Amino acid sequence: MTPALSTQGISVHFGAFRAVDNVNLNVRPGARHALIGPNGAGKTALVHALTGSLSPTAGTIQVFGEEVSSRAEKDRVRRGLARTFQINQLFRGLSVLDNVVLAIMERDRKTAAFWRSVANDKRAHEAAREHLAFVNLTQHADREVRHLPYGSQRLLEIAIALATRPRILVLDEPAAGVPSGESHAIFERIHALPQDLTLLFIEHDMGLVFRFSDRISVLVAGQILIEGAPSEISSDERVKEIYLGRRAGHAA
């Protein structure tokens, strides 16, 4: 079967430093694929390279078999590859609803129109409200994003990506910075996403990773150390060492 997302030899170098080093990744359609690894392993850099917000030093990328390596970020989005950001990238001065309406209108290529009224586009507003309802933000629709609680901002981050109607959604630590009680609420929403939407997500909480993933890739120092089913990963000695070592270090 053609992978939803596939890379060959992706590398991202910053000068002599190899943030991502020769990564081959295959994400099966409909997967719940987790990308894990210690801080600074290159996970976010890899996501940047996948989505085109950064051009990799080397390597190629396909979305459902189509070569997208030379395509701009916006064109990859239009081919169904969407992402969220580890650090919120929201339109802070706009209302919550407008954040999603904007994404919908860009997807529908309506934003060239300077002679129409946004307010008159009932369909875009209805669709936006559906996305907000999905992430439980309906009651905040008219609030300016900058006044939104942080946890809600993380959910809006997802709603905006969903509004582009992706086939593959890359989630870069969707619950980053959220207290663990709330991070479950966020992953519960991710769990409720349609099964045919392919997910690649980064997450540090191993409990969440093992609960929600059906495939795991471990990135260490820019390289894939191992890839496999959750059971294989949890029993791998090297992963235990790196991961438990890191966590022990954190606890100290």
Added chain:
Amino acid sequence: MTGASAAARSRLFGGRVGIEGATLVLFAGAIASYFLFPNHLALLTQFLVLMMFALSYDLLQGHGGIVSLGHAAFFGLGAYAAAILARTGYNDPLLGLAFAAVLSAVVALVLTPIIVRGNDFTRLLVTLGVASLVYEAANRMRGLTGGADGLPDFEIAPVLGLYKFDFEGRIAFIYAFMVFAMVYVFLWRVVTSPFGLALRGIRENTRRMPAIGSPVRRHLAVAYTLSGGIAGMAGAVLAQTSRFASLDMLGFERSAEIMMVATLGGSGHMAGVSFAALAFGWLKDVLSTASPKYWQLGLGIVLMLSVFVARGGIGGLLDHLRFRRSA
């Protein structure tokens, strides 16, 4: 609480309340001024021109978050275009207006690729540089522009072939007001359109835009083209109503002024920016009459104070007034 309905309304207008009321006051005031100050119509006409120019720049800075220190290049281009066309005998004002708009818009579009790239700082430098080049070119092309002497002595035909420009400046004012109203309505449409929303998206988070599939460069090109075209129209109206075009119309001072006015007005607030242009124009007139030597100093002090006193600009103050009344 009025919050919900106010927020629902404000969504349309860049997240701010009270702009409709302020707009009504603005238009009522402009019409009333015609009757109240019949001896100052030339000055009032200049205010209208300044407001148009400020609104054109506000589309870039206020809505798109794109700064420029060379916007007067388009203003001056429009002024010269209208003046030169009139001198060749095609002196219908609306024809001149359209010619100026199209020419400035096309030049803006052509310049987009070099202006759009980079960050705020590089944009300031590049726009400053381009505007100086335009200024120097106009200075050199004496045959076409009259160089430092400017372009005097041209006639403008009656508006619509009916309304002759009179000595009291009545027709000039009405003509300028009509163009201003058109520009205002047009820009209102633009900023409340899907394109306007995308522009605010660029202002709020340029980085997220490509991640939702947005063609950011195209949006900026369209914004520049519209903004340049309207700046050109403002310049044309000034040249036509004063029957003069000169180098200072594309000078640095005018570019800097308009940036101050847009900032003072509360970026992205059309009524606020218009009032700021009015206040600025009036203050400049009063101060330069009171002290021909030191007026710029006075203006500078007032501008600096106003930034501290009115954060969010005049638009912010207007919203605040409105909000308190309705609460």
